[in-house]
Amino acid sequence: MDDPIVTDDGNIKAEIASNESSILEKLEKREIQQTVQNCINALENEFREVIVLRDMQGFSYNEISNMLKIAEGTVKSRLFRARDAVRDCLKKAMGVL
Amino acid sequence: MECNKIQEKLSAYIEDIILSDEKTLIEEHLKSCQRCRESLADLRKTIEHIKNIEEVEPPSWLTQKTMTRVKAEAETKKGIFQRLFYPLYIKIPVGAIATIAIAVTTIYIFKAIQLELKLAKAPSEIIERKESPVIARGEAPSSEGISARGEKQSQKPGAVSSELTKDKIPSPSAPVIPPRPPLEKGGFEAEQPLPAKEPETMEKFAESKAPEPLTKRDVAMPSAGAVAKEELKREAAPTGLKAKVLAEKKKEDTSWIKYKNNKLQIEFSYPSDYEISSEKYGSSECEFFLIFKRKQLAGSSTKHDDYAIYSILRVTLVKSSFEKAAEDNYFQKKGNEWVVLGRHGMFNKALPISGKNWKGFKGETFVGAHDERGYSGLQEVLKIFAMFENNSDCSVVFYSEGMPEEIFYKILSSFKFSK
The missing domain is CATH 2.60.120.1690 (Jelly Rolls)
Structure with a gap:
């Protein structure tokens, strides 16, 4: 199993297949991330901060409400509108999600 | 229930922070409404995308820049403090002179009263x-x-x-x-x-x-x-x-x-x-x-x-x-x-x-x-x-x-x- 693979140019050492995604996949992922990032950046400040705190950094509604000194209901509605905006933005940029 | 109302609630629905009767209503609506189903799927994907964003490593100069600003601010504050509290080599003699002056005055007044x-x-x-x-x-x-x-x-x-x-x-x-x-x-x-x-x-x-x-x-x-x-x-x-x-x-x-x-x-x-x-x-x-x-x-x-x-x-x-x-x-x-x-x-x-x-x-x-x-x-x-x-x-x-x-x-x- 560990025998070298014989090719025309000589022997190649056998290697274990990598679990890493392919370069293409990586590129695609990076592009999507860039798009998402751009969409988030395009948001207004008050929407951006809730989406970053909730979806990227994973704080709870209660924590966000304390941090931003706003009611939990406000956090919810802002989050919904922020997500909606990001979704629209991504759809425009990528066509299909 | 109208679609846009449902869509407003989808965000909360995804996170399961919604009342159970509302949830049933939404689920029933979703069964019949194609548009809302798509909307929900899109929202899920959006959240997924956002969650997948790699934490952006802040550039190394940012720390330096921020700290410089912090230091500058602290120094201006120190400046005011310095004006109020002079360094010890000035503070001590000034304090000593003031103390002596107060003592002398006190003794003088006391003596005058005594007399x-x-x-x-x-x-x-x-x-x-x-x-x-x-x-x-x-x-x-x-x-x-x-x-x-x-x-x-x-x-x-x-x-x-x-x-x-x-x-x-x-x-x-x-x-x-x-x-x-x-x-x-x-x-x-x-x-x-x-x-x-x-x-x-x-x-x-x-x-x-x-x-x-x-x-x-x-x-x-x-x-x-x-x-x-x-x-x-x-x-x-x-x-x-x-x-x-x-x-x-x-x-x-x-x-x-x-x-x-x-x-x-x-x-x-x-x-x-x-x-x-x-x-x-x-x-x-x-x-x-x-x-x-x-x-x-x-x-x-x-x-x-x-x-x-x-x-x-x-x-x-x-x-x-x-x-x-x-x-x-x-x-x-x-x-x-x-x-x-x-x-x-x-x-x-x-x-x-x-x-x-x-x-x-x-x-x-x-x-x-x-x-x-x-x-x-x-x-x-x-x-x-x-x-x-x-x-x-x-x-x-x-x-x-x-x-x-x-x-x-x-x-x-x-x-x-x-x-």
Whole structure:
């Protein structure tokens, strides 16, 4: 199993297949991330901060409400509108999600 | 339910933070509505995408830049602090100088107050002490007597310790004429006669007087300096009151000024804290008077201070008899007694005093005191009258109000006719 693979140019050492995604996949992922990032950046400040705190950094509604000194209901509605905006933005940029 | 309302709730639905009946409603709607299903899927994907964003590593310069700003801000703050709190090498000397200045000021103020208190206290204390034998003999002081006297009064006259009596008797400064019979009658004020106590105290008086070698002074006045020193010892020793000793010392420190009148051929010395306030010659040979007042102490302009320093000395030349001269100077004969007159007809018992070539009376009474604001109330003062009799020529009368007794006697002992 560990025998070298014989090719025309000589022997190649056998290697274990990598679990890493392919370069293409990586590129695609990076592009999507860039798009998402751009969409988030395009948001207004008050929407951006809730989406970053909730979806990227994973704080709870209660924590966000304390941090931003706003009611939990406000956090919810802002989050919904922020997500909606990001979704629209991504759809425009990528066509299909 | 309309689609847009459902879509509004989708976000909460995804996170499962929604009421269960709403949830059922949404789920039922989703089954029938394609659009909303897509919307939900898109939302899920969006969230997924957002969650997948790699944490952006902040550029290395950001930390540096932020910290620089923080430092800059901190330094400006420190600048203000520095202005308020100078470095130690400036702070310590400044602090030390301030402390010294405060201490010096405090001591200065304290001393000034002390001095005034002493001056205010000293004469009254001496008067009190001098007067106590009188009280012991059953004398009732004026009803408005000061509280200290009141306390003494409350003791049984007979119970006044013999040592107190002894203490008083050899007083060289108050050379008491062997008490005249009428004076021993125990109070001239009819309301308070205390004849019963009299013999007892008389006995003590005689008893303590007899073995005292100091009684010699009754006959011969020692020199002024000696009198003052003796006085000082006598005053200070038995009481042991520090303040009093200090007050006495202070008194001895005051220098004396010689007054010489070539026209009248008299001379005597007076303390430098007194000054001549008026000097008048009359038309006839024996008409002259001289008034001294104690100088105002610096900063003593209040009612209280004036009250404390009220003190005058009057020197007059007269051509009248001793009794007439005494009556001209607030002493009066009532029956067989001599009394000292005060304000509103108040009077108090007078004690006869005498020296080498003079005699007179002393007594404490109330007078109306005035200051620059007008009448300031009743003040108890010691009035002393002394006369150098000169039958062939003018007699010289010394009269003082509020002057410490020993100063008065010192003035008398310095007096001479320079003829």
